Amino acid sequence: MVIDTKKILIISGSARKKGDGYKITQSFIEKLRGGNNFEWEYLYLNDYEIKGCIGCKVCIRKNEESCPLKDDLLNIVNRLNEADGFIFTSPVYSLAVTSQMKAFIDRTNYLLHRPTLIGKPTIVISTTDLAGTKGVIKYLRHIIITLGMRYTGGLGVKMGAYKNNETYKQKTEQKIEKLALAFKTSMDAGNQQRPFFRQALTFKGWQTRMAVTKDKNPYDYAYWSERGWMDADYFYPTTIKWPTKIITSLLKKRLTKVMKEGFIR
Numbered sequence: 288m289v290i291d292t293k294k295i296l297i298i299s300g301s302a303r304k305k306g307d308g309y310k311i312t313q314s315f316i317e318k319l320r321g322g323n324n325f326e327w328e329y330l331y332l333n334d335y336e337i338k339g340c341i342g343c344k345v346c347i348r349k350n351e352e353s354c355p356l357k358d359d360l361l362n363i364v365n366r367l368n369e370a371d372g373f374i375f376t377s378p379v380y381s382l383a384v385t386s387q388m389k390a391f392i393d394r395t396n397y398l399l400h401r402p403t404l405i406g407k408p409t410i411v412i413s414t415t416d417l418a419g420t421k422g423v424i425k426y427l428r429h430i431i432i433t434l435g436m437r438y439t440g441g442l443g444v445k446m447g448a449y450k451n452n453e454t455y456k457q458k459t460e461q462k463i464e465k466l467a468l469a470f471k472t473s474m475d476a477g478n479q480q481r482p483f484f485r486q487a488l489t490f491k492g493w494q495t496r497m498a499v500t501k502d503k504n505p506y507d508y509a510y511w512s513e514r515g516w517m518d519a520d521y522f523y524p525t526t527i528k529w530p531t532k533i534i535t536s537l538l539k540k541r542l543t544k545v546m547k548e549g550f551i552r
């Protein structure tokens with residue numbers, strides 16, 4: 288019997304290999320493990336050279352291979368493409384993601400324009416001493432949805448309370464359990480689940496952008512056209528609820544007007 292193993296990649300923005308994020312992620316993995324054919328791999332961004340983006344936009348206007356920065360970025364992206372699901376994890380540094388995570392997101396900006404990880408279930412785990420996980424989760428959720436992945440939930444953990452307060456710890460463990468169940472359900476449902484409102488809305492926003500900027504960004508436009516995305520409701524055939532359809536088509540109209548007035552370049 289062939290067992291279909293699914294690969295989960297944990298993309299960590301922490302430089303501490305056995306730190307707080309690792310501890311919470313391991314608890315998540317333990318809750319998920321029973322009976323599942325999942326394979327885990329940690330990718331610590333800090334182990335790689337990811338130079339800060341210099342803003343030339345060559346990856347967007349031409350292609351990612353033409354990026355003048357030579358480092359590990361494209362090798363990391365190849366590893367992303369091989370995975371079936373993801374955990375993005377970052378500690379809060381000065382109320383935001385770490386610089387390692389931010390550099391990685393900036394350098395993969397072209398993937399927001401030309402998504403390759405469509406429908407892959409993804410969760411976020413963020414740890415902190417006291418504050419800031421809400422902002423980090425919100426930010427990463429936005430990025431994940433724009434990358435076309437399936438955002439499946441997020442968890443912020445205050446590590447002081449987790450270590451010193453038994454009630455908080457127990458509540459957190461219950462939340463991890465819930466998140467593990469949601470992730471497992473999403474992994475079982477596959478890569479073509481019906482998009483939720485925010486996913487459908489984001490798709491229409493980018494579709495509009497591609498149409499308006501097609502002469503300036505022909506590489507992006509060709510990517511979208513070749514895949515049949517320019518006339519689609521979403522990245523893959525699916526049913527969109529009619530209220531979502533109405534709202535997203537109104538957004539498209541409005542956005543097209545605003546973008547044509549010069550609010551995009």
Ligand SMILES: Cc1cc2nc3c(=O)[nH]c(=O)nc-3n(C[C@H](O)[C@H](O)[C@H](O)COP(=O)(O)O)c2cc1C
Pocket residue numbers: 301302303305306307308309378379380381382383414415416417418419446
């Ligand atoms: C440079 C730096 C900045 C930090 N900024 C914050 C912060 O703004 N708010 C906070 O509550 N904790 C902050 N922390 C604490 C970390 O978020 C916290 O210890 C986290 O759980 C570490 O996770 P890790 O062990 O997985 O790296 C900061 C820590 C460092 C080293």
